[in-house]
Amino acid sequence: MNATAVNAARSHPPRFPARRHLTNAAPPAIALLAGILAWEVVARAWGVVFFPPFSAVVVRLAELTAGGRILSSLVGTLTNLVIGFTIAAVFGVGIGMLMGAYRKVEMALDIYVYAMLTAPSLVFAPIFFAIFGLSRASILGVVIIYSIFIIIVNTVAAIRSVPIALVEMGRSYCASERQLFMKIILPAALPLIFAGLRLGIGRAVKGTINGEMFITAVGLGAVVISAGRRFDAAAVLAVLLVIIIIALVAVKIVQIVDARMTGWLPSTARQQRTRRGGGA
Numbered sequence: 001m002n003a004t005a006v007n008a009a010r011s012h013p014p015r016f017p018a019r020r021h022l023t024n025a026a027p028p029a030i031a032l033l034a035g036i037l038a039w040e041v042v043a044r045a046w047g048v049v050f051f052p053p054f055s056a057v058v059v060r061l062a063e064l065t066a067g068g069r070i071l072s073s074l075v076g077t078l079t080n081l082v083i084g085f086t087i088a089a090v091f092g093v094g095i096g097m098l099m100g101a102y103r104k105v106e107m108a109l110d111i112y113v114y115a116m117l118t119a120p121s122l123v124f125a126p127i128f129f130a131i132f133g134l135s136r137a138s139i140l141g142v143v144i145i146y147s148i149f150i151i152i153v154n155t156v157a158a159i160r161s162v163p164i165a166l167v168e169m170g171r172s173y174c175a176s177e178r179q180l181f182m183k184i185i186l187p188a189a190l191p192l193i194f195a196g197l198r199l200g201i202g203r204a205v206k207g208t209i210n211g212e213m214f215i216t217a218v219g220l221g222a223v224v225i226s227a228g229r230r231f232d233a234a235a236v237l238a239v240l241l242v243i244i245i246i247a248l249v250a251v252k253i254v255q256i257v258d259a260r261m262t263g264w265l266p267s268t269a270r271q272q273r274t275r276r277g278g279g280a
Contacts, residue, residue: 036054039053039054040053040054040055043056049231049233050231050233051233052233052234052237056234057234057237057238057241058238059234060232060234060235060237060238061238061241061242064223064235064238064239069223070220070223070239070242073218073219073220073222073223074219074220074242076212076218076219077208077209077212077219077220077221077246078246080136080139080140080143080208080211080212080219081143081204081205081208081246081250083136083140083143084139084140084142084143084144084147084204084207084208085143085147085200085201085204085250087140087144088143088144088146088147088148088151088200088204089147089151089197089200091144091148092147092148092149092150092151092152092155092196092200093151093155093193093196093197095109095113095152095155096151096152096153096154096155096156096158096159096193096196097155097159097186099113099152099155099156099159100155100156100157100158100159100160100189101159101181101185106156113149113152113153114149114153116145116149117149117150117153121142121145121146121203121207121210122142122210122214124141124142124145125138125142125210125211125214125215128141128142128215129215134215134216135216136216138211138215138216139208139211139212139215139216139218140211141211142207142208142210142211142215143204143207143208143211144207145207146203146204146206146207146210147200147201147203147204147207148200150196150199150200150203151196151197151199151200152196153196154192154193154195154196154197154199155189155192155193155196157192157196158189158190158191158192158193158195158196159185159189161189161192162184162185162188162189163188166184166185166188167180167184167185169184170183170184190258190261190262191258191262194254194255194257194258194261194262197254197258198251198254198255198258201247201250201251201254202247202250202251204250205243205246205247205250208221209221209224209243213225220239220242220243223235223239224236224239224240227239
């Protein structure tokens, strides 16, 4: 092969984006289909009323959707989720940054953050009910309690994981403390911060449903309570499917924002930082 052909091959490498996407999508699709098949087979073989087959759950979900129960409840649930998680994300990242940047702040708040992280979040529902009554503020309080502390912990780890060499290099170029934080520390910490946000959004979905079920009986939580009182297992599992879909879509949205904001990082470095954050 002559030099011209080599240069042409380097400048126009073969690309197979469609094949790559299909390859990446195959394992999750196979795992999902296998899980659905196992659910259907076990449920039909077991024959227990409280564990209906997947096909029966899908039929019940279609009935609830056609009757307007799902869509009307979904609006309120998504509103509670978005507002609650936004508040938790803003304050969680802010507090985590302060704790990561200032050792004295971490020493003062660390015990409270980890105590609240390990405490059962649902026990605070009666407290919010006593303070705010049957209002949206009570549900938002539960959502925030569920999600904010895991965001704080991951943000602290993100700030502390920034290589000291990057900070020293910025100081050698006479960067101010503000420039160091905004142009070096924060960009380098973003992948781990977003890992905490992904964990937080999953917990926020759980907090939203629990708050709706145990405080005000609104949204999808009210549908679950109503179905449970009628011993309608298919309806309960149908709502559970909707909740799982909401959680998966919410996590995907955070992943998309993460990819846009950390796209400048090499893919391997971003994946390594994300894995470390997921285990925090």
